[in-house]
Amino acid sequence: MTRFLTARLWRYWLLPACLLFTSPNWAAEILLTAAEDGPGVQAFVQALGRQRPDDRVTFTPLKNLPAPALLPDSTRLILLDLQSLDWRLQDSQGPPTLVLRISRLQARLRLGHSVPAKISLLWSDPPLERQLRLIADILPQAHRIGVLYSLDSEFLLHELQRYATPMGLEIVPQRWDNINDSRPLQALFKNSDVLLGLDDPQLYNPKTAKNLLLSSYARQLPLIGPNAGFVKAGSLASTYSDQNDWLDVLDRLLDRTPSSWPRSLYPEHFKAVGNPQVARSLGIEQVDEAALAVRLAEGEKYP
Template identity: 85%
Template sequence: MTHLFTACVWRRCLLLASLLFATPTWAAEILLTAAEDGPGVQAFVQALGQQRPEDRVTFTPLSDLPAPGHLPSATRLILLDLKSLDWRLQDNQGPPTLVLRISRLQARQHLGHGVPPRISLLWSDPPLERQLRLIADILPQARRIGVLYGIESDFLLHELRQHATSMGLEIVSQPWDNINDSRPLQTLFKNSDVLLGLDDPQLYNPKTAKNLLLSSYARQLPLIGPNAGFVKAGSLASTYSDQSDWLAVLDRLLDHSPSSWPRSLYPEHFKVVGNPQVARSLGIEQVDEAAVAVRLTEGEKRP
């Protein structure tokens, strides 16, 4: 009887242990919101939910939410657009918040020079240093990096020059206040080996694309960036992060306490996109996207 009793107790202990290790010790309440819903938003929410099955991942349209301060403090809030950021900024008492895919310029427009408490910004525009390293990798002879800037993007020049100096590169900057005036373009192209596009929609947009790209071809001057979309339009190459990269960032952050979230960060994971037709038209070797991405990643891992 003693042996039978001991065996039963042991089996119950094993069962409790198995349940303990099979059940998460905690589950996070992850709330995503945006002003508008749509297939892309739902696909992203579904992908995050599949990636984190132990958590409760939901999407609620911005119009259906109370003031940020009325949400449970334990909620982990993810904002998917700028309208939801403006809503979040109305209340300093809101829950810990991740702002997904916001550019440096957009943050400057909405936040000024600082980031409010309990808010973390995940940058959408490619890191300036990464873009410079892309240029150094695929265009090793280029030394003078031409940069157009506007009134709202000139604050990026100081950081860009710091990175360029450490790499032995020179930044040749040119203001472009009137996009209907091509003279700043011609001046910049005469003094540059390559053009690096800043993620400034006032300068790089469907209205300016034709002028920029035709001038680039005419001068045989490659344009890098400002983003993956512009590469499709006719620039040579860029780095970028896609949905899988963003999900990897969120997965890592959500595994930790919000108190450890950085105020801002770029995705660690990224890819390279090149335009083979543009490379051929400029007489440049086609960009090996996978190989270049590996080399850039290895370079960032080294101190």
């Protein structure tokens, strides 16, 4: 009889209690969306699913979703492109939302000076302070930092100056309204030791790349940034975060309650990339990407 009662106690009370402490208390509904599907999107969704096996991670094309306010509040919504952000901004109501890989300029054009409630922005462009420290590390002799800007990216200049002054660097700004007019570009090159590219697609795009890069070669003036893609095209170096870095920051945020998500955030982890051919042509020592990333990470400040 004692053995029978012990078995019943284990089956109906102790076993469920043990499972309560060894299993997750809840599984999150994580919904990713974008205007278009594709192999890259599916690979990212699958990678996030593998990283969070206890959650339900799904992708639904934007065209198949209802209005944001009709989604359950318990959903963790992740937006993968600007079209999905435009859709989310239709409603002040809706589930907590992470906007993945959006640049500062893109956010400014859509949101102005403030981020709506329940929306958190994960920046795609490298932090300006990090890019300045990158310059100081690989080009210690460079003090005058030339910066092309447009009307849209002008708001970044004040922040750049705030970071540059304590580092003993001078920001030399030059507005470039007409990309077919090279005179502002040439004037900036004459007064700069290095050019820092802002992630402004009006200025840095396939149409301007040839002129920018050939001019920098002719002047023996390195171009830093604005992103990893431009380094492949011919700029000297930049910092960037890859898919694994984005998965890491998503994993940490999804472990927290949405009410604690920051309004905006840069990925903590990042990498450095350099162009060896450009370094040789400019007579600059080739960038040791791994060592450079470690040195820059040691100087990062986190809340």
